[in-house]
Structure formats: C-alpha cells, structure tokens
Amino acid sequence: MPFVKTHALGNDFILVEQSSKVPADHSELARRICDRYFGIGADGLILWQAAGDSFTVRIFNRDGSEAECSGNGLRCVAAYLIESRRWQKDDIRLETISGVYRLRRTGRQYEADMGQPQLSPDTIPFIPPAPIERIVDYPLRANGHVFAITACSTGNPHCSLFVDELDDPYIEHVGPLLERHPAFPHRTNVEFIHVLNDREIEVAFWERGVGRTYASGTGSCGATVASILNKKTGRQVRVHTKAGNLTVEWPENGRLKLTSTANIVAEGNYLEA
Template identity: 40%
Template sequence: MRFTKMHGLGNDFILVYKNRKPNAEEMSELAVSLCNRHTGVGADGLVVIYPTDRADIAMRIFNADGTMAEQCGNAVRCVAKYYYERLSAQKEQITIETKIGVQTVWLQAEDGRVHQVRVDMGEPVLKPSAIPVCVGSDRAVNERIEVKGKSFVFTGVSMGNPHAVIEVEDAANFPVERWGPFLETHPVFPQKANIEFITIHSPDEVTMRVWERGVGQTFACGSGACATVVAGVLTNKLNRRAVVHLKGGDLHIEWNQDDNHVYMTGPAAFVFEGEWRR
C-alpha cells in the first residue's frame, strides 16, 4: 500500500488514496498500526482520501488510537495540497467532503506548489448539548471544572469536534501532558474533548498548546486554533482576527462577523512517500 507522509505545522498524518469509500473498521485497525512511532510509520493520524460525488475529493481521519475524528483543520490543508500537487488538479478553489460536511478551501500556489491554504471551517457550535458539554447554562463560557484537586476555567466550543479552551499563565511551558488526559476524559465532556491551554498576549495574538482527543499532545491543531479565537471573542479578550502561536508554527484565524464562519489560513508540507507491507 502506497502512502504519503505530510504535516501541518508539525501535526503529522499518513495519507492514503483509495478508489472508493474506505471501510471504517479496517481503517481504524490500520491507523493504530501505521501511526505507531516505534513499529509503524509514525503519525498523529491516518487520512484516507477517496472520490466522491459531493465534492472534488473526500477524506476521513482516524486518530492514532483508531477512533475516527469528525474534523481536523491541519489534515484538511494537507489534503488540499495533496490534491493540487499529486492529483494534477490545479484549481485554486476546491471542495473537500469530511465527516461533518463539505468544506471550501482556497489555495495560494506558485509554480505548481501550494504555499498557504485557507479553509472555511464553518460555524462554531456554542450550544452546550451540541458540543457536547454538560453544563447548566445557555453557553459554556467561563465554566469551572476540577480535576485531581486543581481547578480550571474553560469555554466550550465545537468546530465539528468538541473543544475546551482554558486560559493559563504560560501556555508555552504548561504541563500539558500532566493535565490533558484528566481533562479530556472528564465526565463534563460525554464524548471527551480536545483541550486547549492558551495565553493571550494581546487582542490579536495568543499562544496555544493542545491535548488532542485520541492522540495526546500535538504540535498543532487547526480546529483547536479556531476554537481558541472563538472562545477569546466570547470572553471579550480576542478580536475576531488573531494569530495563534502553536508549537509547530502560526495559524491565522478569522471569525467572520458577516457569515459567522471561521476561516483558518496556514501551510502544509510533504515529508516523504513510502510503501507499507503487511
């Protein structure tokens, strides 16, 4: 089986092209084997690309633990670059079918190479029952949560997948791997959650570290960066356009006031190609 290794700001994926929609159970098992960094290729997730009548291309994302992810902004950017450069489909605007629906993507390319990808990540979901998060208020803004004797304040946002955004004093050096697992699986998140630890530097700039559901700490999370800006706007601390500094680099996020959609702009890169023999 041929595969391509790619990453979006260090959030790395194994991309596999199939001629038809993949079998979810089979791909789930394959993801666990392929993503293992000691006995496999090594990645945060497996992305399966296949033809569809609903969009230019379709994709499904399987986390390193085999669970299927609803959304992944970094993976969408990787698929867009792959589609443009590897499938000889050099269109500057394409549509990609994901588990949560069809997303529009714009590609900034020069000499046949994609340098930046802008993704319409859709409207943020703020209703607690739809995120889902178990709170008694109309919106999960500045909600208190306790784990292992420590108290945190989070804002809940779904970008097609659940996020809990937590402001801390120094996100860059925060012990993500200590607190991430406890927060991800807290009963207040019935489908678990991606946990973002953030430090706001100005209304236009924020640093974020992430513990991804089903993966662990990663270098970047596109949907998490979107959720971070939405949460910052809801708490009156960020503007609707902001730069999110991630461990792997920067993403530019805009929560557009006119259409209520969140737009993410950032790079994607090829790492290598290979063949997996089972």
C-alpha cells in the same frame, strides 16, 4: 499500500487513497501505521476518495478513534491533491463526517472555511449539571480542582483554558483530565492559551486520541473562539504554536477562516497492510 506523508506545522498525517488495498479495519490500520516505532509514524491517518466534484475524507487518530474533522488534516489533503494535480483547481471541497469544507490555495498557504462554531452544550457536546446557554468561563471541577473553561465545537469538541505560561508538566497533567472528563461524552480536545496581546495568542494542544501535538487547526479555531468570547482578543488572531503560526478569523456571527501552510514530506508503500 501506497501512502503519502504530510504535515501542517508538525501535526503529521498519513494520507491513503481508499481502495481494495486498504484493510477493512481502519481503526486497527491507524494504530499500526501511526506507530512511531513499529509503523510509519504520525498523529493521524486520513483515508480519501474522489466523489464527483469533491472528495470524501475519513480521519483516524493515532489511537484508532475516528475524528469528526481536522483543520490541519484537511489542509494536508488539499495540498496533496492540488500539488499532485489529482485536482486541477485551486479550490477544493472535502467531505468529512462533520460536514463539507471548502479550501483554496493562496500562494504557498491554504485557506479553509471551517464553518460557524457551535456554542450550545448539546452541539459540542457538553453535559452541564443545569441548563446553560453557552460554556464560557465555566467552572469545571476535575480531580479536586476547578478549571475556568470555554467550550465549543469547530467540527469536533474543544475545551479551552487560559494560562499565564505554557508549562509542560501542567499541560501533560491537566490535558488528559479534561480530555476524558465525563461532561464531554465524546471526549474533547484541550487548548492551553497564553494571550500575548489583542491580536496574538500562544497555544499548546492536547488532542483527543493523540496527546500533545505541535499544532492543531480546529484547536487553533477553538482557542480563537474562546479568546473572542472572553473578550481577550479581536476577531482576527495570529495563533503561535510550537512549530509555526496560523491565522484565524471569526467575523461577528460569521464563519471561521483558517489559513496556514501544509507540506508534502514523502510518498511510499506500506508493506504491512
């Protein structure tokens, strides 16, 4: 089964064109092929297929769960299809289970229109004990502690909190607590945000179904939305991650724009499909 290995700031994905060679159980394939010891190794598997003037994309996390969207994953797909000349233009449309996304190549980077963030609890989804319009600086109790969180959906659910420093033991303890909190019926991605100034933030990511990752596109969008809603930054933010930087813009009442690099690492054949 042919595959392409890609990464966007260390957030790595295996791309496979949907065909008769792909096993029917996509979740099991994702678990096996993404295993870093017994497979190829990646944070996720992306199955893609041409569909007229666009491409359909299905994204699976390392644990086999299906993700609604991935900003980094979409940039990786766009980079491969454009740079391999599978698609002959600099603008491309990718359709996921959460909607259609437009991306374009800008020099050596890829810009993704990530749409409008969803802020109401029922669209995240988030289940509050009492009706509330938005989840902003919201006190969420978990394991005997109260965390001030801000939640939204940027194609998939995100829970962000502000910290004074990006402490690894704290992230690895709190990340899974919030990921599986019962208030998030579909689980959630978690962002730990250290504000540097009103234009820059530093973020650590705990991804649903994956764990710690070097970067996250939708997570960077979620962290930016949280920073703006809590009046900690302006509307164009430089997001510093463990592996590099992304730029996120959110005009007032507008659509999120995510810009950064994506890299093709290798092509090969997976022999255990």
